[in-house]
Amino acid sequence: MAYEYINVDFHCEFSRVVYFKYDKYIEEKSDDKASGSFTFLYSEINTLSEQIDRQKEGEEYQSLIIEVMPSYAINSSYIELVFGDVLVEAIESTAFELMLASSDFEVPIYIENE
Numbered sequence: 001m002a003y004e005y006i007n008v009d010f011h012c013e014f015s016r017v018v019y020f021k022y023d024k025y026i027e028e029k030s031d032d033k034a035s036g037s038f039t040f041l042y043s044e045i046n047t048l049s050e051q052i053d054r055q056k057e058g059e060e061y062q063s064l065i066i067e068v069m070p071s072y073a074i075n076s077s078y079i080e081l082v083f084g085d086v087l088v089e090a091i092e093s094t095a096f097e098l099m100l101a102s103s104d105f106e107v108p109i110y111i112e113n114e
């Protein structure tokens with residue numbers, strides 16, 4: 001049986017955000033910014049060590065760098081944040097759970113070592 005790749009949308013909610021930076025590149029292919037949609041390209045987890053080290057002692061923080069392609073842009077943009085907590089939920093949670101349970105799919109998931 002053949003399977004095709006599909007995108008799975010997620011809702012991510014960050015709290016205790018202590019650092020946020022959005023590097024937007026100016027080259028645009030359209031003046032229509034109304035859609036506000038982005039395509040995820042790449043991310044790095046816990047690589048903003050300098051920003052994490054500046055936070056309150058005794059509290060744990062994580063960092064995320066996300067490279068995105070805005071729908072109206074030619075070049076990608078970067079989002080950087082340092083946060084204390086995150087909640088990630090699949091929009092189609094039943095479909096995502098079926099993908100996780102199936103041996104037909106390899107789903108790369110970051111699991112923090114405890």
